[in-house]
Amino acid sequence: MPKTLFDKIWDSHVVQEIPDGPTQLYIDRLYCHEVTTPQAFDEMRARGLKCLRPKQIFAMPDHNVQTTAAAPLSAEGAVQVEALRRNCQEFGITLFDIGTKDNGIIHVVGPEKGLSLPGMTIMCGDSHTSTHGAVGALAMGIGTSEVAQVLASQCILQQKPKTMRISIEGQLPKGTTAKDVALYIMAQMTTAGATGYAVEYAGSAIRSMSMEGRLTLSNLTIEMGSRAGLIAPDETTFEYLRGREYAPKGEAWDKAMANWKTLQSDADAVFDKEVSFRAEDIAPRITYGTNPGMGIAVDEQIPEDTDGGMAGALAYMGFRPEQRLLGTPVDYVFLGACTNGRIEDFRAFASVVKGRRKADSVVAWLVPGSWAVRQQIIDEGIDKVLQAAGFELRLPSCSACLAMNDDKVPAGKLCVSTSNRNFKGRQGPGSRTILASPLTAAAAAVTGVITDPRTLL
Amino acid sequence: MKQKFNIITSTCVPLPMENVDTDQIIPARFLKATTREEKFFGENLFCDLRYNADGTPNPDFVLNKPEYSGCILVAGKNFGSGSSREHAAWAIAGYGFRVVISSFFADIHKNNELNNFVLPVTVSEDFLAELFGSINENPKTEVCVNLPEQTVTNLATGRSEHFPINGFKKHCLMNGLDDIDFLIESLATHPIPRP
Structure with a gap:
C-alpha cells in the first residue's frame, strides 16, 4: 500500500x-x-x-x-x-x-x-x-x-x-x-x-x-x-x-x-x-491581532469585523477594523527565536539595514538562535553591517519571544517581532506584538514605522 | 495527582471565550517553578484575566464571580492552543477543576489534561451553546459527566451527548493509572529497537 x-x-x-x-x-x-x-x-x-x-x-x-x-x-x-x-x-x-x-x-x-x-x-x-x-x-x-x-x-x-x-x-x-x-x-x-x-x-x-x-x-x-x-x-x-x-x-x-x-x-x-496554495499570491505579511492567524499582507487593511469577533483583539492592539497599518509607529523590533534566529534571517535583516540607520525611536533586539549562528554572523562580517547601521548583536536565547529573561516589551509598546506568537502579554504583560519576517522587521527598524519591505529592497 | 474517575455531577464555571491559549491559562512568567505545586498553579490560573495589574481580583472575570463555582470548566472552542506547557493543565487541576467541556481542544493540551486526571469532554457546538445559555440563565445549572457511559448531560435541559475517549485512556482514568506505569511494564514484553 x-x-x-x-x-x-x-x-x-x-x-x-x-x-x-x-x-x-x-x-x-x-x-x-x-x-x-x-x-x-x-x-x-x-x-x-x-x-x-x-x-x-x-x-x-x-x-x-x-x-x-x-x-x-x-x-x-x-x-x-x-x-x-x-x-x-x-x-x-x-x-x-x-x-x-x-x-x-x-x-x-x-x-x-x-x-x-x-x-x-x-x-x-x-x-x-x-x-x-x-x-x-x-x-x-x-x-x-x-x-x-x-x-x-x-x-x-x-x-x-x-x-x-x-x-x-x-x-x-x-x-x-x-x-x-x-x-x-x-x-x-x-x-x-x-x-x-x-x-x-x-x-x-x-x-x-x-x-x-x-x-x-x-x-x-x-x-x-x-x-x-x-x-x-x-x-x-x-x-x-x-x-x-x-x-x-x-x-x-x-x-x-x-x-x-x-x-x-x-x-x-x-x-x-x-490543501494547495499558489506562491505568487503570497506577499510580505504582518499580523494585526492576538493570534498568529489574524494576519494580512503588509499593505492590506485589517478586515471588517462583521460579527464583532475581533473586538477584543483589536481593542488590545489599539487598532480598528479596516485600518491600514503601513506607517504605524513601532517601538520595538525583535529579530530571533526558533522561528527566525538562523544565519539566513540575519543575512536578510542585514540586507535591508545595510547603508541605512536604525530609527532613533526604535529599540532593537537582535538575538542569534545559537552560538554557532552568532559565530557565523561574525565570520561573515554581518555584525559590522549591523553595527554600522546602529544595531547591536546580543547573546543567544529564546529572549523576547516569550520574555522569560529580561527582554520584555513594556506594556502598551508595539513590537514588530520575527517570533511565533502574538498572544496577549506574550512578550511581556501588556505588550503588543506584530509578527513579521526578518525583512519586514528590518524595514520597521530603519523607518520606525510599519513599512513594506519591498520598497527598501 | 493520580485519582480515580467515575461520575461527576457539578455546577459549572463558564468561560465562553474562544481560542483560549495556554499563555492565557498560565502566562510564561509562571513557568519558572521547578515543582508541580498545585496550590501555586491553581492560584495563578488565568492570572492576567483574573487579576488587575495591581494584583486585586478583576470583578468582571468569571472566577471572581461568587455565583459561579464547581469542578467543571465550560470553555469556548479551540481551548488550550499554543504552547505545550503542561503547567496549563496543572493550573486547571490545581484550581480544582476535574472536567473541561468545550467543542474543540488543541491536541497537546488535551493530552496534558488527560495525563493530569482532568477529563476533556468534547461536545457539539450546539450542546455547548445551549449549556452556556443554561448557565447564563441559572448559574446553579448542573452537568453530569459519566465516564463509564461516556455521556455528558445538561441537567437543566436534560440534553445528553456521547463524548469520545479511547478505551485505554478511559481505563487509566477510571483506575487511577498513568502512561508511565504502562510503559515501564511494557518494556518487559515489548522490546524497543536498538539505538
Whole structure:
C-alpha cells in the first residue's frame, strides 16, 4: 500500500498498538530545556526510575538565558538552570550549557549539530519541536508527563494523527520569505485549521526553499494547530546535514543516505486532507491581532469585523477594523527565536539595514538562535553591517519571544517581532506584538514605522 | 495527582471565550517553578484575566464571580492552543477543576489534561451553546459527566451527548493509572529497537 512520509516514519517506530487505545511509539531523540523538564525528572526520582537511553537525549537551557553578558539569570531562572544541570548529571544526559559554543535554542541547535536527522522521531517538551520536521523527521511537542515517559522508556503513547498535505507551487515573489508563507497559510486555515493532523509541506515553492526557510515553515506548523510539519528530505537537506558534528560520517553516512532517499510520500499516497496554495499570491505579511492567524499582507487593511469577533483583539492592539497599518509607529523590533534566529534571517535583516540607520525611536533586539549562528554572523562580517547601521548583536536565547529573561516589551509598546506568537502579554504583560519576517522587521527598524519591505529592497 | 474517575455531577464555571491559549491559562512568567505545586498553579490560573495589574481580583472575570463555582470548566472552542506547557493543565487541576467541556481542544493540551486526571469532554457546538445559555440563565445549572457511559448531560435541559475517549485512556482514568506505569511494564514484553 502506498504510504505518506509520515506513515513511513510512524510505522517504522511502532512498538505496539494498544487495542482501543494509543500507539506505543519508539523515540529516537529527546531534547530537554530547563522550563518543562524539572517536574519530569522529579517524577523519575519519585518512582525510583533511571533514564533508559540517556545517550539519545540532549539538554540545553534556552528560555531563561540573558542576552547580555552582564545580566545575571533571574533568581527563579537560575533555579531552573541549576535543576537542569543537576538532572543531566544525575541521569547521564549531555548538556550544552549557557555560554558554551554548543548552546542555543534547542530548535536551532538540533538541526545545526546534525542531531535531528531524516526519518527520526524527535520529541521535546516544547510546542515548537515541529521545527525539526523540516529535515524529514517526525518531530512533535509534548507535555512534561510525556517527557517523563520518554526518559523512562524511550517510548511515548500517542494517538495517530491524520495526515494533511499542504502544497505550494510556483515561485515566491521578491520580498516574500518562508515566514510570510507560514503567516499566509495560517490566515487561510486559522490557528485550529490543522489540529489533529500531521502536515507535510510539498510543492515547488518548498523544494526551492533553503533549509533555514524550511525550518521556519515547519516551526510555525503548531500555530495552525498541527504538532508536526514534515518536509521530505532532498539534496538541500543532505547538503545541509553533511559534515555536521553529530551527522553520520563515512560508511554510516552512505548507509543513512540510502534510507533517507526513501523518505518521501509515495506518488499515489492518499492524505486525509489536501490543501494547495499558489506562491505568487503570497506577499510580505504582518499580523494585526492576538493570534498568529489574524494576519494580512503588509499593505492590506485589517478586515471588517462583521460579527464583532475581533473586538477584543483589536481593542488590545489599539487598532480598528479596516485600518491600514503601513506607517504605524513601532517601538520595538525583535529579530530571533526558533522561528527566525538562523544565519539566513540575519543575512536578510542585514540586507535591508545595510547603508541605512536604525530609527532613533526604535529599540532593537537582535538575538542569534545559537552560538554557532552568532559565530557565523561574525565570520561573515554581518555584525559590522549591523553595527554600522546602529544595531547591536546580543547573546543567544529564546529572549523576547516569550520574555522569560529580561527582554520584555513594556506594556502598551508595539513590537514588530520575527517570533511565533502574538498572544496577549506574550512578550511581556501588556505588550503588543506584530509578527513579521526578518525583512519586514528590518524595514520597521530603519523607518520606525510599519513599512513594506519591498520598497527598501 | 493520580485519582480515580467515575461520575461527576457539578455546577459549572463558564468561560465562553474562544481560542483560549495556554499563555492565557498560565502566562510564561509562571513557568519558572521547578515543582508541580498545585496550590501555586491553581492560584495563578488565568492570572492576567483574573487579576488587575495591581494584583486585586478583576470583578468582571468569571472566577471572581461568587455565583459561579464547581469542578467543571465550560470553555469556548479551540481551548488550550499554543504552547505545550503542561503547567496549563496543572493550573486547571490545581484550581480544582476535574472536567473541561468545550467543542474543540488543541491536541497537546488535551493530552496534558488527560495525563493530569482532568477529563476533556468534547461536545457539539450546539450542546455547548445551549449549556452556556443554561448557565447564563441559572448559574446553579448542573452537568453530569459519566465516564463509564461516556455521556455528558445538561441537567437543566436534560440534553445528553456521547463524548469520545479511547478505551485505554478511559481505563487509566477510571483506575487511577498513568502512561508511565504502562510503559515501564511494557518494556518487559515489548522490546524497543536498538539505538
